[in-house]
Amino acid sequence: xxxxxxxxxxxxxxxxxxxxxxxxxxxxxxxxxxxxxxxxxxxxxxxxxxxxxxxxxxxxxxxxxxxxxxxxxxxxxxxxxxxxxxxxxxxxxxxxxxxxxxxxxxxxxxxxxxxxxxxxxxxxxxxxxxxxxxxxxxxxxxxxxxxxxxxxxxxxxxxxxxxxxxxxxxxxxxxxxxxxxxxxxxxxxxxxxxxxxxxxxxxxxxxxxxxxxxxxxxxxxxxxxxxxxxxxxxxxxxxxxxxxxxxxxxxxxxxxxxxxxxxxxxxxxxxxxxxxxxxxxxxxxxxxxxxxxxxxxxxxxxxxxxxxxxxxxxxxxxxxxxxxxxxxxxxxxxxxxxxxxxxxxxxxxxxxxxxxxxxxxxxxxxxxxxxxxxxxxxxxxxxxxxxxxxxxxxxxxxxxxxxxxxxxxxxxxxxxxx
Numbered sequence: 001x002x003x004x005x006x007x008x009x010x011x012x013x014x015x016x017x018x019x020x021x022x023x024x025x026x027x028x029x030x031x032x033x034x035x036x037x038x039x040x041x042x043x044x045x046x047x048x049x050x051x052x053x054x055x056x057x058x059x060x061x062x063x064x065x066x067x068x069x070x071x072x073x074x075x076x077x078x079x080x081x082x083x084x085x086x087x088x089x090x091x092x093x094x095x096x097x098x099x100x101x102x103x104x105x106x107x108x109x110x111x112x113x114x115x116x117x118x119x120x121x122x123x124x125x126x127x128x129x130x131x132x133x134x135x136x137x138x139x140x141x142x143x144x145x146x147x148x149x150x151x152x153x154x155x156x157x158x159x160x161x162x163x164x165x166x167x168x169x170x171x172x173x174x175x176x177x178x179x180x181x182x183x184x185x186x187x188x189x190x191x192x193x194x195x196x197x198x199x200x201x202x203x204x205x206x207x208x209x210x211x212x213x214x215x216x217x218x219x220x221x222x223x224x225x226x227x228x229x230x231x232x233x234x235x236x237x238x239x240x241x242x243x244x245x246x247x248x249x250x251x252x253x254x255x256x257x258x259x260x261x262x263x264x265x266x267x268x269x270x271x272x273x274x275x276x277x278x279x280x281x282x283x284x285x286x287x288x289x290x291x292x293x294x295x296x297x298x299x300x301x302x303x304x305x306x307x308x309x310x311x312x313x314x315x316x317x318x319x320x321x322x323x324x325x326x327x328x329x330x331x332x333x334x335x336x337x338x339x340x341x342x343x344x345x346x347x348x349x350x351x352x353x354x355x356x357x358x359x360x361x362x363x364x365x366x367x368x369x370x371x372x373x374x375x376x377x378x379x380x381x382x383x384x385x386x387x388x389x390x391x392x393x394x395x396x397x398x399x400x401x402x403x404x405x406x407x408x409x410x411x412x413x414x415x416x417x418x
Contacts, residue, residue, distance in 0.1 A: 031077055031078070034077070034099060035080055037099060038059060038080040038097075041082070041097060042055075045057040048086065050085065056085045056086050057082060057083070057084050057085070057086065058082070058083050059080060059081075060082060060083035061080075062078040062081055063079045063080075063081050065077065068102065077102070079099060079102055082096070084097040152373065155373040155376065156369050156370060156373040158373070158376070158377070159210075159369075159376040159377075162207075162210075162376065163209065163210075163211060164231070165231065166231055166232055167208075167232045167233040168232025168233075170198075170200065170206075170233070171200060171201045171234055171399060172199060172206075172236050173198075173199055173200070173201055173236060173237050173395050173398055173399045174198065174199040174236055174237065174238050174240065174338075174341075174342065174398075175196055175197065175198045175236045175240070176198075176239075176240045176348050177194075177221075177239060177240070177241040177247050177251075177345070178194075178195055178241060178242065178345045178348040179193070179194050179195075179213060179244065179246075179247075180192055180193045180194075180348070180352045192212070192213055192214075193210060193212055193213075193372070193375055194210070194211055194212070194213040194221060195209075195210050195348050195352070195379075196208040196209040197347050197348055197351075198236065199341075199389055199395060200395070201395055201396045202388070202392060202395070202396075203388040203389045203391075203392020205347060205383070205386040205387075205388065205389070206383065207379055207380065207383055209224055209227070209228055210375065210379060211224055211372065212368060212372055217246045218246040218249040218250050219250075220246065221246050221247045221250035222250035222253055222254060224250075225250050225251065225253075225255065226254055228254075229254050235255035235256075235257050235258050236255065236258050237258065237259065237398055238258065238259045238260075238261055238330065238331075238342065239251055239255075239258050239260060239261065240261045240262075240263060240331075240342055240343075240345055241262070241263060242262070242263045242266035242345060243262060243263075243266060243267065243324070248260060259330055259333075260327045261327060261328075261331050261342055262327045263343070264291045264328065264344050265344045265345070265346065265349070266344075266345070267321070267324070267328060268284065268287050270320055271287065271317050271320050271321060272284060274314065274320065275310075275314055275317050279314070283306075283310060283317070286305065286306045286309060286310070287321070289302045290303055290306065290328075293332075294406075295332060295406040295407065296329055296332035296333070299329050299332060300329065303321060303322065303329075306321060307321075307322060331343045332406075333404060334398060334407075335398065335407055335408075336391075336404075336407025336408065337391030337407075338391065338395075338398075339407065340390065351379060351382050351386075397409065
């Protein structure tokens with residue numbers, strides 16, 4: 001349908017013509033996808049017939065039109081209706097067709113749900129959401145303050161359930177730990193978000209725990225890790241973190257058998273801060289030679305070289321590396337494909353980089369539980385885009401106690417003899 005367009009590219013009702021074209025294109029594509037989904041289902045189940053030989057699954061017109069909020073704006077769609085008379089043999093109940101593209105309860109796309117916690121962290125109250133999104137989406141449908149309030153309550157319940165879930169059936173071979181200071185609605189000054197991300201035996205990364213703490217204290221970390229242990233979490237083989245003493249003290253208490261790996265990004269920044277600017281460029285290159293070494297022996301030689309070059313003038317800077325040498329080089333005892341993942345806490349830092357950039361100090365303390373729920377939903381969304389570690393098939397061998405030298409698997413003597 002053609003619209004009258006003003007000189008500035010807007011239509012008579014004030015909306016942008018390009019936005020209308022995008023929304024119309026989105027509506028047609030969604031309608032076509034829903035039609036194709038239903039036709040495919042009916043064709044697949046064409047052989048299922050009732051006692052009288054009639055098909056159990058047939059097309060049956062269309063549902064009433066409904067508006068769906070998407071990243072392209074609000075589009076109106078008429079979903080095909082299916083007459084599905086199949087019965088579940090186990091329960092005896094009907095099992096009607098349900099669209100995977102547009103479930104019956106769906107009123108907004110997952111991308112829109114990602115925007116809402118981001119706006120909350122940005123300092124908007126629920127009453128500000130509608131005017132903030134109305135211009136972008138072309139409608140305020142489904143985004144009333146009451147709707148947003150219900151969503152935040154559901155997110156808080158989701159976070160509570162997540163932190164209480166059973167961990168006995170999950171095996172995290174590696175974990176990264178960090179305290180993230182977001183400066184948003186955590187009520188207590190110097191509060192931070194304690195984050196634990198793990199690598200499962202299949203090589204995939206997963207959020208393990210997320211809760212608020214005070215100054216990354218040992219007791220805050222211990223409380224988080226005791227909770228994980230109480231819910232059945234096994235001791236990880238290796239934990240990666242910065243130099244914060246609180247985490248390592250808690251790890252030694254709760255999982256004393258877990259090995260320690262210091263984060264090279266934090267360590268490098270710490271060392272360079274103790275050097276004059278004139279020496280920082282050369283020192284940074286010397287530090288990179290350590291963690292980029294081809295194996296542990298070459299890394300140990302690079303540590304000696306660093307100490308020789310800078311020890312006379314800057315003993316405190318050198319001591320920061322030599323005192324933690326064992327913990328800094330621990331990753332060399334694991335598969336070479338995993339080294340790039342294990343020598344830093346980058347999986348946590350990269351996830352929270354965008355959150356840090358988009359958060360501001362808000363007026364008033366706000367709700368601690370609501371803020372944690374917002375952070376949790378953002379991380380949960382980001383988790384869907386995390387990739388598995390390199391050489392994922394070797395993670396299970398690490399848990400089994402396999403030995404690696406120079407990053408390569410060492411065959412057992414009996415296996416070699418066989």
